[in-house]
Amino acid sequence: MSAYTAASRAVFEIFRQTTPLVEGLSIDEAFLDVGGLRRLVGPPAEIAERLRREVRDRVHLPITVGVARTKFLAKVASGVAKPDGLLVVAPDGELAFLHPLPVERLWGVGPVTAAKLRERRIRTVGEVARLGEAALVSLLGAGTGRHLHALAHNRDPRAVQVGRRRASMGAQHALSRTPHAPTELDAILAGLVDRVSRRMRTAGRSGRTVVLRLRFGDYTRATRSHTVGKATADTTSLLAAARTLLRAALPEIDRRGVTLIGVSVGNLDDNPVQPELPFQPDPGSDLDAAVDAVRDRFGSAALTRAVLLGREPGVEMPLLPD
DNA sequence: TCTGGGGTCCTAGGACCC
DNA sequence: TCTGGGGTCCTAGGACCC
Incomplete structure (x- = not known):
């Protein structure tokens, strides 16, 4: 096991001591559902600060935490807060935070999709949201179009999935x-x-x-x-x-x-x-x-x-x- | 800058079966 | 005998992510 893998395991262990609802996304990323911990432990921002402190003290690594109501927005928030940061997006400030960001922040927009959007002079998430679903579908296809339209409005119903196994x-x-x-x-x-x-x-x-x-x-x-x-x-x-x-x-x-x-x-x-x-x-x-x-x-x-x-x-x- | 390694998801066509 | 619809599986390609 490499030092990197060992550190990753130690960090995930700290996550699981906080909540059993941990979904590993890669060797160095995870979603935690702390929705049920508010009464027992405190608000999510406090939990996030504690996680960062514990990982720093026990594994000697900086981590970045994004806190939001949906998985998608939490990921965007952590991306914006990197490196070694914490960003909490309050439920009443979601779209105000999201819409000025460049389209590349949307999960699923890479170089190809970004170029297609740029051709239509669409540069921000807000502009994607205003374009409307039908126009996005005709530009990017049904799958990507509907997906991006939902994300641009912070509609992401996916729950944190525990114990997902590798597919290949x-x-x-x-x-x-x-x-x-x-x-x-x-x-x-x-x-x-x-x-x-x-x-x-x-x-x-x-x-x-x-x-x-x-x-x-x-x-x-x-x-x-x-x-x-x-x-x-x-x-x-x-x-x-x-x-x-x-x-x-x-x-x-x-x-x-x-x-x-x-x-x-x-x-x-x-x-x-x-x-x-x-x-x-x-x-x-x-x-x-x-x-x-x-x-x-x-x-x-x-x-x-x-x-x-x-x-x-x-x-x-x-x-x-x- | 171009070219490392390990993955996920989506789409589409064709074969096959009922 | 032909046609049609619907579903599943396999294969291949493409885009994207860390």
Whole structure:
């Protein structure tokens, strides 16, 4: 576990001591629902100050807190208050706070959407709100248009969700623009699948959809996916699926060049154990368990796939006995 | 500035089934 | 035999987030 991960866990622990209603958003962001604590603990602003103090004293990190009636506005407030700040948006001052802000503050507005809005001379959240839903939908499509219209009026009915589980797990590797031989790409793929499948087994997850992510020489991207009938966290099975996808993409890679390979597994399930194990064991599950055990004890470099030998820094070709 | 790594959500078309 | 509607799943792409 990295120092960053350890600190993140410690901070989340402090959050959970304050309220059980904690929704992790990323390694360094979370929503806390403190609506029920007003009588017992005090107003949200006081709770926020206390959280900042505790994290500073116990984990020695600054945190920024945004307090508001909706998740969306709390996130905007914390974004405005960064770094190491606290901003409380009172219910009667929501739109006065929100409307002068630039459109980029809206959750879901990135460079593409911002550029489309700019073309219509829309620069602030207030201008988005005044534009009206129908005009936004015709400009940005139904999904984004309705979403932004609601946010611009601070309409965000989503509650804080506890215990949300990850929907996919993946790993990727950036490459130089020089040509790469199929064997080299295959070795990189094997290393990525190895990393992802191990993470899945550690987390007790298994998955059905293998996604191969490619970025070509011109930095455009493409994905190829394959879904199997039964969820697995078995390295051999996942690698077989990934290899099929890579083989099919090789002609295109050959033409356009490749600057990134990624593998992720989606359709994640909570049950990595195969119920019919005594009769139809996964071909590689025993091997995976043995490899995981060795790595748990001796570190992740202790064992590697033959296809990777001599490619990863720090991994030496072993001396074979005569 | 351009090009690191790990994710989420939405949309759309096609296949398939009833 | 053909047509139609509705639903689900899979695949692919795109935009966005930290």
